[in-house]
Amino acid sequence: MAEDDKIEEVVISEEEPSEEQHPSQELKKTLEKIKETASEEDPRPSQQLNLRTILGGDLLTTQIVRSQIWLFLLIVGFTIVYVAFRYQCQQDMLTIDRLEGQLKDAKFKALSSSSTLTEKCRESHVLDILKQNKDSLLHQADQPPYIIEIPE
Numbered sequence: 001m002a003e004d005d006k007i008e009e010v011v012i013s014e015e016e017p018s019e020e021q022h023p024s025q026e027l028k029k030t031l032e033k034i035k036e037t038a039s040e041e042d043p044r045p046s047q048q049l050n051l052r053t054i055l056g057g058d059l060l061t062t063q064i065v066r067s068q069i070w071l072f073l074l075i076v077g078f079t080i081v082y083v084a085f086r087y088q089c090q091q092d093m094l095t096i097d098r099l100e101g102q103l104k105d106a107k108f109k110a111l112s113s114s115s116t117l118t119e120k121c122r123e124s125h126v127l128d129i130l131k132q133n134k135d136s137l138l139h140q141a142d143q144p145p146y147i148i149e150i151p152e
Contacts, residue, residue, distance in 0.1 A: 130138055
């Protein structure tokens with residue numbers, strides 16, 4: 001309340017200029033009164049803790065914030081690191097999903113190539129191709145293979 005009274009005094013003195021004073025002198029006096037009333041220090045919070053002081057923000061005074069600034073910076077740093085690691089993890093998971101899809105495609109291509117190769121390498125298929133081209137003297141044997149026994 002004392003500060004409000006001082007401010008009202010300043011306003012009152014501005015409203016009633018005396019004829020003897022120059023405007024620059026009035027301005028100087030007004031500035032002096034403002035300097036007297038203004039202070040850079042925050043008022044001390046009251047020891048009484050109630051809902052009004054909590055919701056009004058009186059709990060977070062400059063002195064408390066200054067004393068805990070390193071804690072706030074540490075929390076902000078951990079939050080930034082957490083978000084960055086989460087983002088990197090999501091990017092890695094997307095890369096893993098994309099590579100797993102490519103691996104499945106490669107496995108299916110290998111399986112189909114293997115089955116095609118197996119089909120083309122069968123004896124009956126090779127003989128059919130040779131008969132169509134009439135390139136070779138190879139033909140299917142009419143007699144079963146002979147077993148030659150060598151005495152020891």
